[in-house]
Amino acid sequence: MNPAVSNASYFKYWRFCAAMGPVFLTAFIICWGMLGYNIPPIPADFTADQLAQHFRTHANEVRAGMVGAMLFGVLYLPWTLSITKVMEKIETDGNHMMSILQMWGGGVTVVPLVTSSVFWLTGAYRPDDLPPFILQMLYDMGWLLIDLFYAITTIAMVAVGVCGLTDKRAKPLFPRWLCWYNIWAGLSFLFELLMPFFKSGLFARQGWLNFWVEFLVWFIYILLTTLYVFKAIPRLEQERTAQLATARQ
Amino acid sequence: MTELVSAVSPERDVPSAQAPGILTFIVADVIIFGVLFVAFMMERSAQLALFDRSAAALNASFGLFNTLILITSGLFVVLAVDAARHGRTAATRGWLLASLAVGAGFGVTKLIEYGDKLGHGITMLSNDFFMFYFVLTGVHFLHFLAGMIVLALLWFRAGREPVDGPLFGWIESGALYWHMVDLLWIVIFPMLYLLGTR
Numbered sequence: 001m002n003p004a005v006s007n008a009s010y011f012k013y014w015r016f017c018a019a020m021g022p023v024f025l026t027a028f029i030i031c032w033g034m035l036g037y038n039i040p041p042i043p044a045d046f047t048a049d050q051l052a053q054h055f056r057t058h059a060n061e062v063r064a065g066m067v068g069a070m071l072f073g074v075l076y077l078p079w080t081l082s083i084t085k086v087m088e089k090i091e092t093d094g095n096h097m098m099s100i101l102q103m104w105g106g107g108v109t110v111v112p113l114v115t116s117s118v119f120w121l122t123g124a125y126r127p128d129d130l131p132p133f134i135l136q137m138l139y140d141m142g143w144l145l146i147d148l149f150y151a152i153t154t155i156a157m158v159a160v161g162v163c164g165l166t167d168k169r170a171k172p173l174f175p176r177w178l179c180w181y182n183i184w185a186g187l188s189f190l191f192e193l194l195m196p197f198f199k200s201g202l203f204a205r206q207g208w209l210n211f212w213v214e215f216l217v218w219f220i221y222i223l224l225t226t227l228y229v230f231k232a233i234p235r236l237e238q239e240r241t242a243q244l245a246t247a248r249q
Numbered sequence: 250m251t252e253l254v255s256a257v258s259p260e261r262d263v264p265s266a267q268a269p270g271i272l273t274f275i276v277a278d279v280i281i282f283g284v285l286f287v288a289f290m291m292e293r294s295a296q297l298a299l300f301d302r303s304a305a306a307l308n309a310s311f312g313l314f315n316t317l318i319l320i321t322s323g324l325f326v327v328l329a330v331d332a333a334r335h336g337r338t339a340a341t342r343g344w345l346l347a348s349l350a351v352g353a354g355f356g357v358t359k360l361i362e363y364g365d366k367l368g369h370g371i372t373m374l375s376n377d378f379f380m381f382y383f384v385l386t387g388v389h390f391l392h393f394l395a396g397m398i399v400l401a402l403l404w405f406r407a408g409r410e411p412v413d414g415p416l417f418g419w420i421e422s423g424a425l426y427w428h429m430v431d432l433l434w435i436v437i438f439p440m441l442y443l444l445g446t447r
Contacts, residue, residue, distance in 0.1 A: 165270070176270025184274040188281065190391065194384065197374065202288055203384070213281070 027072035035065025080106025105156030112149035157186030301445035
């Protein structure tokens with residue numbers, strides 16, 4: 001610990017990066033969800049012609065939505081890093097395995113977010129020239145990727161929970177209930193494994209479980225974790241001030 | 250650095266118990282299962298004849314046997330928690346091992362049952378009843394496997410640290426989780442295996 005470094009310098013960018021979580025979420029819901037017509041998804045039991053009609057009617061909205069989703073999707077990365085920095089202060093024994101897992105898991109989550117948007121954008125790029133079954137395939141590919149690459153996000157969510165549970169503070173930086181929620185939420189994505197087997201019902205991509213519940217669970221994870229990162233930072237600042245004072249004595 | 254942090258963190262303390270935390274996990278899980286149960290009953294009311302006919306194809310004896318296994322295993326976990334509370338390491342480990350051994354029977358029975366169904370060409374896609382059958386029992390089976398791993402880890406750790414220290418919170422949490430696995434099965438068994446078969 002370098003006492004010459006002030007808290008202002010030491011914790012610079014932490015809050016900014018943490019704020020990227022809600023910014024990402026808001027932009028993602030607007031761009032990917034509303035402009036891109038993914039909230040709710042086009043049902044998997046729609047015919048190719050119905051899907052083609054969708055792309056041809058809403059091409060410009062989908063283009064704008066996917067461009068926005070690709071732009072703002074990367075904000076998941078700085079948000080992830082803010083969590084990593086707090087987790088490093090829980091793993092004070094030098095073993096930063098959970099922090100690093102979370103950083104990689106959260107960082108790589110950007111890949112399915114952005115890549116799946118490319119598929120939907122490709123469909124909207126020249127929908128009048130592409131046959132309906134190709135448009136259907138592109139839309140399916142986007143959903144199969146974003147839903148079934150969930151495991152990388154699960155790694156990050158479980159890592160936050162496991163790390164938080166090892167916090168030895170009397171009042172942990174991440175409360176126990178939040179840690180267990182994150183572990184549960186990450187594991188609950190396992191239901192997505194059923195998505196490719198169904199085109200209707202609760203396990204289909206538009207189903208209430210595999211869409212409404214799972215995406216809501218993920219959005220809540222983002223908001224709650226952001227809240228507790230913001231609560232953790234001033235506590236860590238106070239801890240560091242106390243440590244520096246002790247070191248000077 | 251590590252020594253410095255340990256020496257001056259005023260808030261650092263050993264947490265008294267983990268139990269309240271895991272209740273979040275349990276409540277969330279039970280809600281999801283509860284909603285699946287409601288979905289099953291709604292679908293059943295729409296396709297009553299199909300669901301009754303399909304339920305009759307299940308072996309209720311397997312289901313009953315598994316219920317007894319889980320209840321017995323749950324009882325042993327209760328005894329393990331009680332032993333841990335009183336600091337009796339050998340008894341804690343013994344009851345945990347007994348719970349593991351009995352619980353393993355559930356896995357064996359379930360695999361035999363799945364093999365039988367798949368052998369007869371019955372899969373998750375056969376009809377809506379078997380979709381619920383495979384999903385509900387499959388997700389429950391994953392919970393069961395996780396519970397077995399948790400019990401094994403607790404047995405292992407109980408041999409290396411005091412069972413009435415910080416480990417007690419984990420033993421209590423593991424027991425709560427195992428009871429949830431038990432509780433879910435107690436609903437799944439009559440709903441899938443008994444309802445409409447007579």
